[in-house]
Amino acid sequence: MSDTASQLLVGSGLTVLSHCGFLFALSLAENDVAAQKQKPVCTKKFTSHAFVEHFNQKCELGKDICINVGYEPLPPTLGRNIFGRQVYQLPGLFAYAKHIMKIDGRAGLFKGLTPRLCSGAIGSIVHSKVLQKCQEDDQAEEVRRSSKESSLEKVIKETSQEMVARSAATLVTHPFHVITLRCMVQFIGRETKYSGVFSSFVTIYREEGILGFFAGLIPRLLGDILSLWLCNMLAYLINTYALENGVSTMTEMKSYSQAVTGFFASMLTYPFVLVSNLMAINSCGLAGGHPPYAPEYSSWLECWSRLHSEGNMSRGNSLFFRKVPAGKRYVWEEKRFH
Numbered sequence: 001m002s003d004t005a006s007q008l009l010v011g012s013g014l015t016v017l018s019h020c021g022f023l024f025a026l027s028l029a030e031n032d033v034a035a036q037k038q039k040p041v042c043t044k045k046f047t048s049h050a051f052v053e054h055f056n057q058k059c060e061l062g063k064d065i066c067i068n069v070g071y072e073p074l075p076p077t078l079g080r081n082i083f084g085r086q087v088y089q090l091p092g093l094f095a096y097a098k099h100i101m102k103i104d105g106r107a108g109l110f111k112g113l114t115p116r117l118c119s120g121a122i123g124s125i126v127h128s129k130v131l132q133k134c135q136e137d138d139q140a141e142e143v144r145r146s147s148k149e150s151s152l153e154k155v156i157k158e159t160s161q162e163m164v165a166r167s168a169a170t171l172v173t174h175p176f177h178v179i180t181l182r183c184m185v186q187f188i189g190r191e192t193k194y195s196g197v198f199s200s201f202v203t204i205y206r207e208e209g210i211l212g213f214f215a216g217l218i219p220r221l222l223g224d225i226l227s228l229w230l231c232n233m234l235a236y237l238i239n240t241y242a243l244e245n246g247v248s249t250m251t252e253m254k255s256y257s258q259a260v261t262g263f264f265a266s267m268l269t270y271p272f273v274l275v276s277n278l279m280a281i282n283s284c285g286l287a288g289g290h291p292p293y294a295p296e297y298s299s300w301l302e303c304w305s306r307l308h309s310e311g312n313m314s315r316g317n318s319l320f321f322r323k324v325p326a327g328k329r330y331v332w333e334e335k336r337f338h
Contacts (some may be wrong), residue, residue: 065181067316069293070275070336071188074099076324078284090322100187112183115197119176123169131165152236160231163225175201175213177220178280182289189287207285216279219300221273230265231258271313275303293336 067262070116074089078090091099138157179200186194192201204212235258266273279300281289288294297303307313311325324330330335 001058065185065277065281065316066187066288067181067290068274068313069185069188069281070315071293072286072337073335075330075332079092081321083306088324090324092320092322104187108187111187112180115176115179115183115200116282119173119180120199122176123173126167126172127165127211130168131161134161134164140274151240153237155232159229162232163228166224166228167221168222171217174220175204178215179205181277181280182284182286183282185286185288188293191286193285212284215284216276216300217270218278219279219304223269223276226272227262227265227269228269230268231262234261234264267317271304271319274315274317275300275307278303278307 074091074095076088076090078086081087081089097109104111138161153160176197177198182194183201186192193203202215209216217323238261239258278294279297282291282294283296295306297306298338307315326338330337
C-alpha cells in the first residue's frame with residue numbers, strides 16, 4: 001500500500017511539472033494518455049527506465065489541444081532547421097508558454113490540472129486492480145497447465161493483460177480527460193464555461209447527456225491498443241534478435257528498449273490521439289470546438305477523413321522545429337492557417 005501511495009505521489013508530481021508543457025504540447029504522449037497509459041503502480045517500482053517511460057507518457061499527453069485545432073496565436077518566424085538552412089518556422093513550446101503567461105499569468109500554464117490529476121490517480125488504481133486480477137487468474141491457470149510457454153507466448157499474454165487493464169482505466173477516466181481538454185481549449189475564446197470538475201460534469205450532462213463524457217473515446221482506445229501492441233512486439237523483436245545475450249551492457253540496453261519503441265509507436269499512432277482530442281471538444285459550445293478552428297464532425301471517421309484529405313494528420317505532433325504547413329497562408333485575424 002505504501003508503494004502505491006508513494007508512486008501516486010511521484011506520478012502526481014510529474015503531472016504537475018509536465019502540465020506546463022501540456023497546454024501547447026498535446027499523445028511526445030496518451031497513448032494515458034495518453035491521459036494516459038497508466039503503468040501498474042502496485043507491481044512495478046519506479047526504476048530509471050520506468051521513470052523514462054512515465055515521463056514520456058506525460059509528454060505524450062502534452063501535445064496541445066489548441067494546436068490540434070489549428071490555433072496559432074503567434075505568426076511564423078524566420079529561423080534555421082537542424083541542418084542550418086533558413087526556413088520559416090512556427091514558435092515552439094517555450095515561446096507559447098511565454099505567450100500564455102503574458103496573458104493569463106503562471107496560472108494559465110496549469111489549466112485543466114485538477115481533472116488531469118483525478119484522471120491519473122483513478123486510472124492508476126483501476127489499472128493496478130484490473131491487472132492484478134488478470135495476473136491472479138493467469139496464475140491459477142498456470143497451475144493446471146502442464147507445458148511451459150515460450151517467450152513469445154509470454155509477451156502476448158502480458159500484453160493482453162496490459163491491454164485489458166489499460167482499456168479499463170481509459171474507460172473509467174475518459175470523462176476527466178474530456179474535461180481537461182475543454183478546460184485548456186477555453187484559452188482560444190477566453191471562456192470560463194468549464195471552471196471546476198464538479199460543475200463541468202453538470203454542464204456536460206445537461207448539454208450532451210451521458211455520451212458527452214465519452215466523446216472521442218473510440219479513437220483513443222484504438223490508438224492506445226495499437227500503440228501498446230506495437231511497442232511490446234517491437235521491443236520483443238529487438239531484445240530477441242537484435243541484442244545479444246551475455247554482454248554486460250545488454251541487460252541495461254534491453255531495459256530501455258521498450259521506452260524507445262514506445263516513443264516510436266506513439267509517433268505512428270498519433271493520428272488517433274489527434275482525432276480523439278478533436279472529437280472530445282467538437283461542438284461543445286467553446287470557440288475552439290467550432291468553425292473556423294474545428295469543423296463540426298458527425299463522427300470520428302469523418303474527422304479522420306477530413307484531416308487526412310487536408311494533410312493535417314500530424315498537426316500538433318511536434319514541440320520544437322515546427323514547420324509551416326506547405327501551401328497555406330497565415331491569417332493574423334483568425335490566428336490560423338488557411
